[in-house]
Amino acid sequence: MAGPGADMQWCFSQVKGAIDDDVAEADIISTVEFNHTGELLATGDKGGRVVIFQQEIENKNLPQFRSEYNVYSTFQSHEPEFDYLKSLEIEEKINKIRWLPQKNAAQFLLSTNDKTIKLWKISERDKRPEGYNLKEEDGRYKDPNSITALRVPVLIPMDLMVEASPRRVFSNAHTYHINSISVNSDNETYLSADDLRINLWNLEITDRSFNIVDIKPTNMEELTEVITAAEFHPLHCNTLVYSSSKGTIRLCDMRESALCDKHSKLFEEPEDPSNRSFFSEIISSISDVKFSHNGRYMMTRDYLSVKVWDLNMENRPVETYQVHEYLRSKLCSLYENDCIFDKFECCWNGNDSVVMTGSYNNFFRMFERSQRRDVTLEASRENSKPLQVLKPRKVCAGGKRKKDEISVDSLDFNKKILHTAWHPQENIIAVATTNNLYIFQDKVN
Amino acid sequence: MSSETPESDIQGDYEAEKQDSQEKNASTMKVEEAKLKAKYPGLGQKPGGSDLLMKRLTRGQKYFDSGDYNMAKAKMKNKQLPTAGPVKNLVTGDHIPTPQDLPQRKSSLVTSKLVG
Numbered sequence: 001m002a003g004p005g006a007d008m009q010w011c012f013s014q015v016k017g018a019i020d021d022d023v024a025e026a027d028i029i030s031t032v033e034f035n036h037t038g039e040l041l042a043t044g045d046k047g048g049r050v051v052i053f054q055q056e057i058e059n060k061n062l063p064q065f066r067s068e069y070n071v072y073s074t075f076q077s078h079e080p081e082f083d084y085l086k087s088l089e090i091e092e093k094i095n096k097i098r099w100l101p102q103k104n105a106a107q108f109l110l111s112t113n114d115k116t117i118k119l120w121k122i123s124e125r126d127k128r129p130e131g132y133n134l135k136e137e138d139g140r141y142k143d144p145n146s147i148t149a150l151r152v153p154v155l156i157p158m159d160l161m162v163e164a165s166p167r168r169v170f171s172n173a174h175t176y177h178i179n180s181i182s183v184n185s186d187n188e189t190y191l192s193a194d195d196l197r198i199n200l201w202n203l204e205i206t207d208r209s210f211n212i213v214d215i216k217p218t219n220m221e222e223l224t225e226v227i228t229a230a231e232f233h234p235l236h237c238n239t240l241v242y243s244s245s246k247g248t249i250r251l252c253d254m255r256e257s258a259l260c261d262k263h264s265k266l267f268e269e270p271e272d273p274s275n276r277s278f279f280s281e282i283i284s285s286i287s288d289v290k291f292s293h294n295g296r297y298m299m300t301r302d303y304l305s306v307k308v309w310d311l312n313m314e315n316r317p318v319e320t321y322q323v324h325e326y327l328r329s330k331l332c333s334l335y336e337n338d339c340i341f342d343k344f345e346c347c348w349n350g351n352d353s354v355v356m357t358g359s360y361n362n363f364f365r366m367f368e369r370s371q372r373r374d375v376t377l378e379a380s381r382e383n384s385k386p387l388q389v390l391k392p393r394k395v396c397a398g399g400k401r402k403k404d405e406i407s408v409d410s411l412d413f414n415k416k417i418l419h420t421a422w423h424p425q426e427n428i429i430a431v432a433t434t435n436n437l438y439i440f441q442d443k444v445n
Numbered sequence: 446m447s448s449e450t451p452e453s454d455i456q457g458d459y460e461a462e463k464q465d466s467q468e469k470n471a472s473t474m475k476v477e478e479a480k481l482k483a484k485y486p487g488l489g490q491k492p493g494g495s496d497l498l499m500k501r502l503t504r505g506q507k508y509f510d511s512g513d514y515n516m517a518k519a520k521m522k523n524k525q526l527p528t529a530g531p532v533k534n535l536v537t538g539d540h541i542p543t544p545q546d547l548p549q550r551k552s553s554l555v556t557s558k559l560v561g
Contacts, residue, residue, distance in 0.1 A: 018558040027558050051559045071560050082514045088505045223495050275471030278478040328473050332480040
């Protein structure tokens, strides 16, 4: 895949979802994830539903006809529940979806809400049997006395049917809210992380789970930080990382001990204590951590920036990208409207040369690592003519606002892009606004 | 950048620039902090603070008991499906319902709007 050059441009491809402004809570998109080939794109929403889109490849030889994503399957993954012991509602909102690498004809994904992880099997059926001996075609049983001969039922083609069925339910292992799931490269185990603990599961076994990280203090008054995200290394099955609300990342090696409370590496950028303010810790909280595809780097997202870390260097990131630095002078109001607690995700492109993350006003940002170029783009219905090239946007931090710039005070903080995903091989991206899913592709010259 | 500049100088420049911007950032944030303290004088002395963390851990709507929860769900369900029969719609939260009065507690039967 050619890396994006300085003149890379993005075009609108598709948008999914309702146009009306009145957004039902259930329609709020809560996670977006491509599978390992990029052929399938899954979304989860606050209503507990999963929608899977499939890339339909038409005319792969003619580059200007880029493939479209159409609905492949949709199902209700989680339902709202009630914790009778604590009288607390358990939301059906899908926090994360992670695909398993494909092993056979069926596709598998893990989806999780706050408390329960489910393994879903998505399989295709395009043939059905006809000519049963004991049943009529409509299913009614024949009178056995009327049967005089035996025949072998034959399989005849039928319209493609895609079925989703829950194969495993992994429940009752988390006291706190699950924020992450990650499939191990061994393809046999996966981790689930909540605010204070990380558990290791075997994909086949639902009644047992091993606790590998536990940061719960004996006395809850001493609680100083929580786990915000966790991920397995893409290549080394013994390595995992987890990030905290204090802006630190810990790398653990499961070979060292059964309980990985003691980290192997601690990644933290030092801060001058005199620079600390009420807001420092809040904005340093890491909302997402992602390994690069090659496993040499990891990226973290905190409120104002994206940082790329070399796994061999713990004392500071190798790259820091400012997402929306102009918000630093608005922290007071962002605290009051709770936006300061928004959890933005981030993602790598297929060859780890570009990183992407979302912002407010339906803006999203891309940072090209080697050339140090960045761009701000917008996902909006106004720029949604087929193959329309997206115009870079600019926010004016203060002073004289140039034409086409937007001033910080005009930004819509209700329009946030928290979830984005990049196709693992091609320059196709999926960007989720509150209730719409946008698909963009690079302009093919 | 000149190729004759020794590495240590570049490193020194980088460190100095970083410190400058860190200090500038810190003063911006301190201004914001002052604004916040002016509005909410009682706000936690500890920065970030375990109050925020505890709130995070216990996130989730609390109900008095499962009955309260089911009534609230029924009320929401009736709002979402206005055509679901007139008589049943009236029985929510105003008096103790009998089992026949409560609609079936099933979650959203509506397909996601992302589909078609």
